[in-house]
Amino acid sequence: MIILSKLADYGVIVAAHLASHPERMMTAGTLAQETRLPRATVAKVLKTLAHAGIVAGSRGAGGGYRLARAASSVSLAEVVAAIDGAIGVAQCSVHAHSCERSEFCPTRPHWRRINEIIGTALSAVTLAEMALAPRAFTAEPAARAAETRAP
Amino acid sequence: MIILSKLADYGVIVAAHLASHPERMMTAGTLAQETRLPRATVAKVLKTLAHAGIVAGSRGAGGGYRLARAASSVSLAEVVAAIDGAIGVAQCSVHAHSCERSEFCPTRPHWRRINEIIGTALSAVTLAEMALAPRAFTAEPAARAAETRAP
DNA sequence: CCTATACCGTACTGAATTGGTCCCATTTTA
DNA sequence: TAAAATGGGACCAATTCAGTACGGTATAGG
Numbered sequence: 001m002i003i004l005s006k007l008a009d010y011g012v013i014v015a016a017h018l019a020s021h022p023e024r025m026m027t028a029g030t031l032a033q034e035t036r037l038p039r040a041t042v043a044k045v046l047k048t049l050a051h052a053g054i055v056a057g058s059r060g061a062g063g064g065y066r067l068a069r070a071a072s073s074v075s076l077a078e079v080v081a082a083i084d085g086a087i088g089v090a091q092c093s094v095h096a097h098s099c100e101r102s103e104f105c106p107t108r109p110h111w112r113r114i115n116e117i118i119g120t121a122l123s124a125v126t127l128a129e130m131a132l133a134p135r136a137f138t139a140e141p142a143a144r145a146a147e148t149r150a151p
Numbered sequence: 152m153i154i155l156s157k158l159a160d161y162g163v164i165v166a167a168h169l170a171s172h173p174e175r176m177m178t179a180g181t182l183a184q185e186t187r188l189p190r191a192t193v194a195k196v197l198k199t200l201a202h203a204g205i206v207a208g209s210r211g212a213g214g215g216y217r218l219a220r221a222a223s224s225v226s227l228a229e230v231v232a233a234i235d236g237a238i239g240v241a242q243c244s245v246h247a248h249s250c251e252r253s254e255f256c257p258t259r260p261h262w263r264r265i266n267e268i269i270g271t272a273l274s275a276v277t278l279a280e281m282a283l284a285p286r287a288f289t290a291e292p293a294a295r296a297a298e299t300r301a302p
Numbered sequence: 303c304c305t306a307t308a309c310c311g312t313a314c315t316g317a318a319t320t321g322g323t324c325c326c327a328t329t330t331t332a
Numbered sequence: 333t334a335a336a337a338t339g340g341g342a343c344c345a346a347t348t349c350a351g352t353a354c355g356g357t358a359t360a361g362g
Contacts, residue, residue: 001231002239003154003269004242009241016258027338038323044321047338051339057339058330059328059329059330060328062332063330063336065338086152088154089154091157106281107163107167113272118154118268122265129261130257156348178307191351192352194308195351198311201309209309209358210358211308213360214309214359
């Protein structure tokens, strides 16, 4: 099972790409090319991200997209939530009211805790980090590699 | 967005219910009634859990299901994986080979770390804990109750 | 030995979600 | 005024998923 939808996945990739070129104003077409993702879908994702205030679009000739805020102030949680909606582990995490079992079901508090752990993990990573070239993680051979391999 | 499929959600509920009555041998029908879940679907989930070696079924009159192992030795991660398959955050977490971006995409190592955090969180909770009555969380009146009631 | 019970495996269906595309309006630059 | 680009929809095909149904097999009890 894969947690993120493809759209959210794309969103993160595209946003990270924007983050790694803060100076450039990039069109949906350019972004699609450089990330090797389907163009129309990238355009769709960008609209969603723009709606959420994560990227800012400029219309007209010479227009395109840029991050609306500093890459270091945008978390993965925000990007994912913009596209897939608020995350929740179990049904009752989101549709708590409509759960007939809520009174006697013992699982709820546990799901809530796991929810928070996931939320925290996604909130802890910013687009700035996400945009760091993989080299930054694999270049220094021994120590660093071991560290990232067993976090 | 909800992470677990309904089936996996059901699986956890049913397994936890079995865990809370270790002595009883319960039929699919009984489990469905007591958890207030659709009967046929519960039966389906139980088959999957049996296949994964989490519950053990006994055929024939007087048959039914029981946990195949001690509730304290079965983690949520195991139950969820049995039904929804191995968990992965992004596409590349699971279909790494088919990702054309793998060479230059900087997001991979981050996803991997988040993956592990989620896996750890799910592995840390056992069916024994999951089966603890909500009372165990709300019994102590003031402090405890307030904590669980405002999620 | 026979019957009722209950799991096992699997196939099927209807519905919902999702990835992806397309079109048209609006804005901006040249 | 024309070209370039986002904005905002609607739309479609395909996959996935929840839920059901059915025939087969094993077990207990009389």
